[in-house]
Amino acid sequence: MRNETRTVHLVRPGDCNHYGSLFGGTAMAWMDEAAFVAATRHARAKVVTVHADAMDFRHPVPQGSIVELVAWVKEVGRSSLRLEVEMWVEPIEREERRLACRAGFVMVALGPDGRPKPVSPL
Template sequence: METRIVHAVFPGMTNHYHTLFGGEALAWMDSAAFIAATRHCHARVVTAHTDPIDFRRPVPQGTLAELIARVVETGRSRIVVEVELWTEQMYSDARELACRGRFVMVAVDEQGRPIPVPPLSAQVPA
């Protein structure tokens, strides 16, 4: 199962180079990872760790940014989600991978203690 989210890159989201702030991209990626992990385990999840984020290309103002999040690994209470951010021109089908990263999410109970998650193979395809 994968989660896809699309955002338009507007001026208030960009820096003085008219490209998306890195922090905004990270927030979008973390949100996509959260949704993918939640859909996998149907429990509360929190971000525990991120691997280095590979910023490959700037995300220009006036483009669309599509985030694709996939659960790629599970442990006892952790879910590893790979997230890609693709830029897409609004008026053509041109697309480029702008950044990629892995987020480690942990399922927790109401007291914030880790709880078990289903194995990756138990996930039902969409």
Template structure:
């Protein structure tokens, strides 16, 4: 198995929008969008720190475009900033119609996650390299 020489700072996740994910208007539930965004942030922070991480804060999540049933969403999450024990992860959700080659930004937000040691106490995380994520 190949060894990675740098830590992954970005995660991409893709979901189809099925009827069970939508409200009575036929668009993605806002709560489902937030849950998927938090999951993408969790995976990104876990891959960066390689420790147990927990979400401690989310910024305002801006919903810019509805996500209709029958479309595809791609979540793109990346480490924006690291502190001593925390990581700020930006997450964008892009929507694509299944029958067209176009994308629109549906929502965006930021999540702060903290790395924990075996006793559940905050523990240091690797810093971002100068110049941002690799």
């Protein structure tokens, strides 16, 4: 079983464009943050984002929705971690979940000197 990090956000008016859907940049920031937490939990060190794969938007995320982000470490290199992040959207008024977005991230662990630091394997 994979170790997952889960975070939840409410989609508020300030998070949305004039169509009432979540801004793509906000979605990316939330996903990067979830990846950061998952990578930090694995590395137990300072980590930084070095790459984000293409974000695959599958469904709009409307204002007023509940968003759950699920992030997990998929692969580990010497000092790098490849993570997957999914964004699930739930309307408040009904019991339904849809995968709204998915992306991959690469983080690198850094030591106190700011240089790449080895991390434990999966």
